[in-house]
Amino acid sequence: MHASVLASLLAEVIQHVKELKRQTSEMAEESPLPTEDDELTVDSICDEDGKFIVRASLCCDDRPDLLPDLTSALKTLKLRTLKAEITTVGGRVKNVLVITEEHNGTGYDDQQQLAAAIEDALKAVVEQRAEHDLSSSGGTKRQRTTSLLSAVEHSSI
CATH class of the missing domain: 1.20.5 (Single alpha-helices involved in coiled-coils or other helix-helix interfaces)
Known part of the structure; x- marks a missing residue:
């Protein structure tokens, strides 16, 4: 017993x-704070008007070219940003993006296929960190604490 x-x-x-x-x-x-581990999540829904909306969250080391790389990845897929929340702490960054298709569409017929393409593109941006680390001059990264909340309505990132 x-x-x-x-x-x-x-x-x-x-x-x-x-x-x-x-x-x-x-x-x-x-949590709006970045974690110590690299993370990427992509969730998709259709809003009440049938519009495809994606919420992507990525956490990685901050670097000077991160935002331009994200912008380029989204433009390549013909996406526009509805909302962006960006938080940096101690050399780490968390980006939460709410994105949708441009007015003329993306060329993807299947929403799951588009969500997978978004995930692949953002994963490539996160993985570019290793290339950046190898090519950097070895300077010490400055400690920063910044929080930026921006909402971008009806415009491309």
Whole structure:
């Protein structure tokens, strides 16, 4: 009987730890602060007008060419930014972008295909960090804490 009580208690503890991990993950997703690990999530929906909307969140090392690289990636896919939230802390950056198709479309018929293309393009931007790190002069990165919230309505990034 003692072993079954311990097993039951252990099962409860494991379940509680799993629930805490789930809650922590949810809080981290909602946090505007960058994490220590590179992350990329792309979620897509159709709004009430049937317009394809994508929420992309990426976290990586900050670098001078990051925003131009993001802009180029989105323009290449014929996307425009509806909203951008950018937070940098200690050399890390978190970008949360709400994007949609340009008025004349993207050329993708399938929304899942477009979401995959967006994810691939943003992943390539995040992975360019390694190339930038190798080619940098080895200077010390300045510590920064900046928060920028910008909403861009009806214009291309």
